[in-house]
Amino acid sequence: MWQEMAKYGKKLVDHGLVESNFGNISVRIADKMIITRSGAALDEITENSVVEVPIEGTSELDRIASTETIVHRAIYNNTPALAILHAHCPYSVTQTLIADSDSIIPLDSEGIHFLHEIPIFKGMMGTGELAEAAAEALSDHQGAIAYSHGTFAVGKTLADAYIITTQIEHSCRIKYLVDLAKK
Known part of the structure; x- marks a missing residue:
């Protein structure tokens, strides 16, 4: 499983969706999850970069x-997800800082069709507040x-979660550029 996590970790970094040592990846297997270790370089994941913990x-x-890990647990406990990707996508983060509501409405046709809206939730990193808000949004x-x-x-797979990550970032980039062009 770590090989699949390595594949998507490298894709996230190569496409500028996360800096190497930030973000995390997990996969649910029955009542456990395999998750990246704290500080793991997502573009250099090895068998030693992941750990198995209970959900x-x-x-x-x-x-x-x-x-x-607390956030991943809450998501697995409250959704049918089997895979989770957390990335620090620059346009997505930027949109949360300039948004005037608790969601982003995509302007691009793919974003409208596949995402409809993108919820924004709050909470400090690694806290129960963030975990609860993430699980609710997802x-x-x-x-x-x-x-x-x-x-x-x-998603059901890391591929599913990766596609959603890229679509969110694409929609946020398009929205940012359109809003900038209107100024």
Whole structure:
């Protein structure tokens, strides 16, 4: 499984959707998840870059798992997601900082068709507040953006979550450029 995580970690970094040591990736397997370790370089994931932790409760390995493990747990416990990507996409983060509402409405045809709207939720990194808000936003959306922090996208596979991540960033970039052109 770590090889699949490595593939999408590299894609995230190569496409400028996250800086190497930021963001995280997880996959649910039954009542556990495999998640990247805290500080893992997403473009250099190896077998030693991931850790397996329970979805219910905590474990001794939580201390080396991603700081967003609590958020991934909440998402898995409250949605049918089997894979999660968290990236710090620059246009997506920018849109949360300039948005005047709690969601972004895409302007591009693909964003309108596939995303409809992109929820913005709040909470400090790695907190129960962020976990609860993320799980709520993703209960009826495939992707959402944590204010000033980045995207969380879910799917049945990492490929699904990656497509949602790229669509969110594309829609946010288009919206930013259109809004800039209107000034």
